[in-house]
Amino acid sequence: MQNEAREKLIVIGNGMAGCRAVEEVLKRDPDRYEIVIFGAEPHVNYNRIMLSPVLAGEKRFAEIILNDQAWYTDNNITLHTSCAVTAIDTATRTVFAEGGVAERYDRLILATGSDAVRLPLPGADLQGVITFRDLSDVEAMVKASAIDGGRAVVIGGGLLGLEAAYGLARRGMKATVVHLLDILMERQVDASASHLLTEALKERGVETVLGAQSEEIVGRDGHVTALQLKDGRTLPCDIVVMAVGIRPNVRLAKVSGLAIARGIVVDDTMRTSDPAVFAVGECAEHRGQCYGLVAPIWEMCRALAGTLTGGDETYAGSVVSTRLKVSGVDVFSAGRFAGGDGCEDIVYRDAGxxxxxxxxxENGRIAGTVLFGDAVDGSWYFDLMRAGADVSDIRETLVFGQAATEGLRGLDPSAAVAAMADDAEVCGCNGICKGAITTAIxxxxxxxxxxxxxxxKASASCGTCTPLVEKLLRLTAGDSVLEHKGPKPLCPCTHCGHGLVRKRIVEQGLQSIPAVMQAMEWTTPDGCASCRPALNYYLLCAWPGLYRDDAQSRFVNERVHANIQKDGTYSVVPRMWGGMTSSKELRAIADVVDRFNIPAVKVTGGQRIDLLGVHKEQLPAVWxxxxxxxxxxxxxxxxxxRTVKTCVGSEWCRFGTQDSTGLGVKLERLLWGSWTPAKVKLAVSGCPRNCAEATCKDIGVVCVDSGYEIHIGGAAGLHIKGTELLTKVRGERDTIEMIAAILQLYREEGFYLERVYKWMDRVGIASIAARVADDAAGRNALFERFMEAQRFSQDDPWAARAAGHDASEFQGLGAPLRVAAE
Amino acid sequence: MSTILERPWVDVCALTDIPQRGARRIAGASGPIAVFRTGDDEVFALVDRCPHKQGPLSMGIVHGTSVTCPLHGRNVDLASGQLMGADAGQGCAPRIEVRVVGGRIELAAEALR
Known part of the structure; x- marks a missing residue:
């Protein structure tokens, strides 16, 4: 339809949404409107999402222009650049812009986009504090990166923040991302993918500081010099990039009296509260949702163009997916990647x-997905998800992707391994290909x-291809091969046994729970109540001082440093070195019992006093x-x-041969605070009459006239087992060193929850004797490693918590703060 | 257009007041309520009583979308409150309506009155 006097369509915003809306309108009815576009930036329309590659120097600005000057000319579009619209009069349908421009419209599109959020930190107005939103920001960053050895701190570990940091690192800056949460891109990925992302960024020169809150931007002479964190750390830098999110730009719509929530409110036809005014893109809010991604914006533009040209297309909201644009790091995320009510997970990890x-x-359909490292099938999963396709039939091969599923349908899940070519390399360290392995098998x-x-020699070096070699073994020699012969898996989350896990943690330098889960191909996203405490212990033991203890992977007793009872109260046992106490201690205990109305006081088998029935909230005050x-x-x-039990020994006893009490106290003072695979109880008896019952303890010392007998592997609980004599030592000092070395060997070798006697049964007492008693150098090395570990563990957990550490663990949530208005 | 009368909600804390893979406890109308936060930042709330022997689920280890009771290691599904695995169908910790709005956790007001 062509009229003499065409209707006038004005678009405010010369960005991706505004121009795409115009393109869609032109596609449907090229002659219907006279079109005018107002843009606040001085450029033609460019692809804002590609600013990251421009920053990284991987693309030039010219390459990301979407609509060049010719497009505006060819389509008879009037373009006002660097011309911000200041007001809209919806009654007279007129827009007013800078420089006294006023134009009437028949239809108006608001495509004002969004603004980068600037944190209101002290120092946020210093020079060198930049957001990452438009070309001028990129230009500012490129300029800053020209300084030799420049340092950049990016606040915000979301998509944009990571892309900014990567771009700056590519330009030679030392880039650090500071993120409030412990997970990067937490709106797109889970903890496992975030862990891999952190590693991949590190390889690309981007450091990450997680769980860190910014406090102040510090400057000198008006220019930024550092970012100060709440925890006291200072990160020196030459620029600070704030990438903490975007906010719909609604200023103009607001002053013009249009309905606003977070964004400009639109209905399914993209119409605002004024029938002649429409909104599209990041500034629009549809069904309570604002979008910051490109795909939904394209969908909105199509619906809008339909409305404007008399079509019946409407917009019903978008299902979104995200891809990170960092070279060589494939991250894809879509939908409810975190699962939830009634959902089940398929997890696949390939450590190599x-x-x-x-x-x-969910109900046989894909509800969401996170892909890291191999995201080629992202769009396939996304299409299946949006189509709501039933994937029950292809469930087995789904995780291997479209090629495996469609090409090898009907085969078992090992199809991807079976489909590997014979000359495909399996073991990179030794250059062994698949054919060589299967032929040998x-x-x-x-x-x-x-x-x-x-x-x-396949998988005999670094071990990362072990899972693949195991799959080949299963495929070639039959499933039964590994099922019954391998060690018992640590828990149902993995096929690896304790020994292999411990070995790989040390050999591969794995230093966090997510790192172990990835390297050893855990089949669950964050483990279970069996494997998490085990991994936490193994990491703590392997990396003293480096590994950060994960409280949420500890059983509640070790988290609150007291013993949970059947009614949910706790018991508290103060340490009494070697079982010795004093009137002062007893009086303090009595006072605590009275003050806190502690209902029961009991003497334990380990020569301690147990205060029972303490409420969790009381614990810090009791301590x-x-x-x-x-x-x-x-x-x-x-x-x-736990305890070193003693008898009174030569100090008092007429039969005592050595100072057993003194030795017990010394041992306990040396060994306390150390974490072990299972509980450890010691005893020292002053003579072979053995009043301290040393021969049913994990480690027991029986003093004799000529020295000290060291016994190990006793138990008097579920199983009753007498100790075996490991060795005899002449002096007290040597006894103490020997016992510390035994304990360290157990710490390094024991499986989680495996008591000393079970460890001894597994490795043999001869093997322990050979390494501790008969090998002085080995013993000394064990002792040194034990002492090093103790440097980080001998701080009283009670004192720390009484002083406020982990306070939230001990407090219930307070009284409700406010009733949400609804 | 129909008007939906929504239940009133009560703000109890910020999402970040609960550690990931952790829980906290709040006094409810009929005994304590456990509010859980998973590793994926999903939030669930259950009456803080294990269906097995009334253990405090808020003190258990949270993994995936389940929690392991600290008393006897029973696994409870956070979404349904049902015992899992071999104990499935043997009991249920009642669910409490919960939602997260703008980083704040809100519980159904009726559960707190």
Whole structure:
């Protein structure tokens, strides 16, 4: 339809949404409107999402222009650049712009986009504080990166922040991302993918500081010099990039009296509260949702163009997906990647290739997905998800992607491995390809991983290809091969046993729970109540001082440093070194019992006093009082050194041969605070009459006239077991060193929850004797490692908590703050 | 257009007041309520009583969307409150309506009165 006097369509915003809306209108009815576009930036329309590659120097500005000058000319569009609209009069349908421009419209599109959020930190107005939103920001960053050895801090570990940091690192700056939460891109990925992302960024020169709150931007002579964090750390830098999110730009709509919520409110036809005014893109709010991604904006533009040209297209909201634009780091996320009510997870990890895939299914349909390291199938999953396709039939191969599913339909889940070419390399360290491994398995009738390693060398070096070699072994020699022969898996989240996990943590330098789960291909996103405490212990033992203890991976007793009872109250046991106490300590205990109305007081088998029935909220106050009398945590609750029980020995006893009490006190003072695979109890008896019952303890000392007998592997609980004599030592000092070395060997070798006697049964007492008693150098090395670990563990957990550490653990949530108005 | 009368909600804390893979406890109308935050930042609330022997679920280890009771290691599904695995169908910790609005956790007001 062509009229003499065409209707006038004015677009405010010369960005991606505004121009795309115009393109869609032109596509449907090229002659219907006379079109005028107002743009606040001085440029033609460019692809804002590609600013990250421009910053990284991977693209030039000219390459990201979407609509060049010719497009405006060819389509008879009047373009006002650097011309901000200041007001709209909806009654007379007129827009007013800078420089006295006034134009009437028949239809008006608001495509004002969004603004970068600037944190109101002290110092936010210093020079060198930049947001990441438009070309001028990129230009400012490029300029800053020209300084030799420049340092950049990016606040915000979301999509944009990471892309900014990567771009700055590519331009030679030392870039650090500071993120409030412990997970990067938490709106797009889960903890496992975030862990891989952190590693991948590190390889690309971007450091990350997680769980960090910014306090102040510090400057000198008006220019930024550092970012100060709440926890006291200072990160020196030459620029600070704020990438903490965007806010719909609604200023104009607001002053013009249009309905506003977070964005400009539109209905399914993209119409605002004024029938002649429409809004599209990041400034619009549809069904309570604002979008900051490009796909929904394209969908909105199509619906809007339909409305404007008499079509019946409407917009019903978008399902979104995200992809990170950092070269060589493939991250894809869509939908409810975190699962939830009634959902089940399919998790696939390939440690060798650094791949993590998680697909969330609900009622046989894909509800969401996170892909890391291999995101080629992202759009396939996304299409299946949006179509609501039933994927029950392809469930088995779904996680291997479209090619595996469509090409090898009907095969078992190992299809991807089976489909590998014979000359595909499996073990990179030793250059072993698949054919060599399968041939060896068949020809030599190999049935174990160790034999494959011995014959082919595959997976015998760094071990990262172990899972793949195991799959080949299963495929070639049959499923039963590994099922019954391998060690028992640590828990149902993994096929790896405790020993392998411990070995790989050390060999591969794995230093966090997500790192272990990825490297060893855990099949659950964050483990279970069996594996998490085990991994937490193994990491703590392998990396003293480096590993940050994960409280949420500890059993409640070790989290609150008391022993949970059947009614949910706790018992508190102060340490009494070697079972010795004093009137002062006893008086303090009595006072605590009275003050806190503690209902029961009991003497334990380990020569301690147990205060039972303490409420969780009372614990810090109870400890503070016990601390004040000089008492510390007795660790009666932990997989840790519990007690050293003693008899009175040569000090008092007419039969005593050595000072057993003194030795017990010295041992306890040396060993306390150390975490162990399972609880550890010691005893020292002053003579073979053995009043301290040393021969049913994990480690027992029986003093004799000529020295000290060291016994190990006793138990008097679920199983009753007498100790075996490990060795005899002449002096007290040597005894103490020997016992510390034994404890360290157990700490390094024991499986989580495996008591000393079970460890001894597994490795043999001869093996322990050979390494501790008979090898002085080895013993000394063990002792040194024990002492090093103790540097980080001998601080009283009670004192820390009485002083406020982990305070939220001990407080219930307070009285409700406010009733949400609704 | 129909008017939907929504239940009143009560703001109890910020999402970040609960550690990831952790829980906190709040006094409810009929005993304590456990509010859980998963590793994926999902939030669930259950009556803080294990269906097995009334253990405080708020003190258990949270993994995936389940919690392991600290008393006897029973696993409870956070979404349904049902016992899981071999104990499935043997009992249920009642669910409390909960939602997250703008980073704040809100519980159904009726559960707190």
């Amino acid at each position: 290739r650094g791949v993590y895939k998680r697909i969330v299914l 068949t020809a030599k009738k190999l049935t174990s991983l160790d034999s494959v390693r011995a014959v082919t 503070a009082e016990l601390n004040a009398a000089g008492m510390v945590s007795g660790h009666a609750y932990g997989k840790a050194l």
